[in-house]
Amino acid sequence: MISPSDVLQKNLKMVHGCPMVYAFAHNWERIEQFRSRPDDIVIATYPKSGELCSLTDAGTTWISEILDMVLNDGDVEKCKRDVITAKVPMLEMAVPGMRMSGIEQLEKNPSPRLIKTHLPIDLLPKSFWENNCKMIYLARNAKDVAVSFYHFDLMNNFQPFPGTWEEYLEKFMTGDVAYGSWFNHVKGWWKKKEEHPILFLYYEDMKENPKEEIKKITRFLEKNLNDEILDKIIHHTSFEVMKDNPLVNYTHLPTAILDHSKSPFMRKGITGDWKNYFTVAQNEKFDALYKKEISGTTLQFRTEI
Template sequence: MVSSEEVVRKDLKMIHGHPMIHTFVFNWERIEQFQCRPDDIVITTYPKSGTTWLSEIVDMVLNDGDAEKCKRDVITAKAPMLEMADHGIRISGVEQLKKNPSPRLVKTHLPIDLLPKSFWKNNSKMIYMARNAKDVAVSYYHFHLMDRLLPLPGTWEEFLEKFMAGNVAYGSWFNHVKSWWKKTEEHPILFLHYEDMKENPKQEIKKIATFLEKKLSNDIVDKIIHHTSFETMKNNPMVNFTHMPSTVMDHSKSTFMRKGIAGDWKNYFTVAQNEKFDDLYEKQMSGSSLQFRTEL
């Protein structure tokens, strides 16, 4: 067991060419050797792209919209983060997953080449949700303020430079979304967009149900929409991360669920920052068919 002081606000460490949260890198073999089960469902995103929202939606779909069943445990136990390390503050993702009954939800932010090989061998179903880069950058900045496992972000301007250069945990947003998008050509991955989910949750939830071979009535889909709305989830202690100790997540700095909208970046980006970001975006995304909306 380690004390919280030994893991908070540490610099990132490189693992196979990717910057990673310091404490997660310890005993990386546990990730590489992880054995998935054939019916595991992988929920994968770049950080701050609606991961918790998607996890709760998938849990509701699997449980036929039964909100009481979905309150059986906190989201970090229902959909454990694979790479979460056992740092004396909470159980490791691998250990929690070993305890969970099938079909397991496996949450991860890992880039494609860090995901355990067993997932590819077993042809596991995966759901990837992508969010526009500008809103991700703003949300990730605020998350750094409150999540003490991450390094301090510095000013917004300083953090944005790091984000654009890929010098943040999990690396470049551009590489992450492009590689997962490319992988859909050869693996059963349902690729969703955060903005589509905000605009038309019914349509997107039906896509998830079809992908998971679940038949849900319109009434059940409506229940899922209500239960997983931003306001409902923000006030739900099972999913809003208030169960985490303040030594790890300091909700006085920023709430885990802050705004949950598309277009908040306009409140942060200066004209010069926006122009610089757009130039980088055009270079990084040229040649990719992947399209994003930055507002609704």
């Protein structure tokens, strides 16, 4: 019988060519065989594309709470019904020996279900495509993602210890991190939206003009919410409110998994923090890789706002 201690801080495990969190990779068939419902709504991000994680991340948590509020017409009390990990389960989340399976929670949740994932396009269960489920992808600039992912891995015991920032950045650039290459992840989801109902959003746009981006979400989900409700959603899902909300800031998870003393789950939620970490040489090397990888796409990321 596998216990939680058997999977914490273990090296990543390859799943169909993608480095995966060791705990999540156990019994991968459960992911491949997952049965979606036609009205499921998928929230997809690369880890820390808002404030990171691969267990969960604040950017994903932010848009998850926004979507929950949109579906509940801005009713704050309804949105307080449970912790975020129950309201918006993470599809691939599983910890052997602990009652924490995302799939088990999803099977209990009523429709329409909100389903969070960090999976790259190729690893998403086929039933989502077969059911033509709506999906929202939140993308964040790679430099802030790298910094946020690094800090998350310092406190996230699901991941192997990240080492120094210099060591970690090298691994990030080569895709030797959980969920693989940021470049491949973003490009895969960007291309897929040509043939599937995917709303592709940028974290930086969400930070700069949340009302406009939430309007895009409401239109995509065919909801009609007035300005008063939109303003309520913006306030309830602001970084300042959410970081003190125990239902969404992940303080409900045991310290053995997320050690908030090493780095808070909701760290800063700002754009441009990468400037405090990247050296000039690191930035030049990263820019050269970015240019090579993103050329040929119409993706437009901003590294500051």
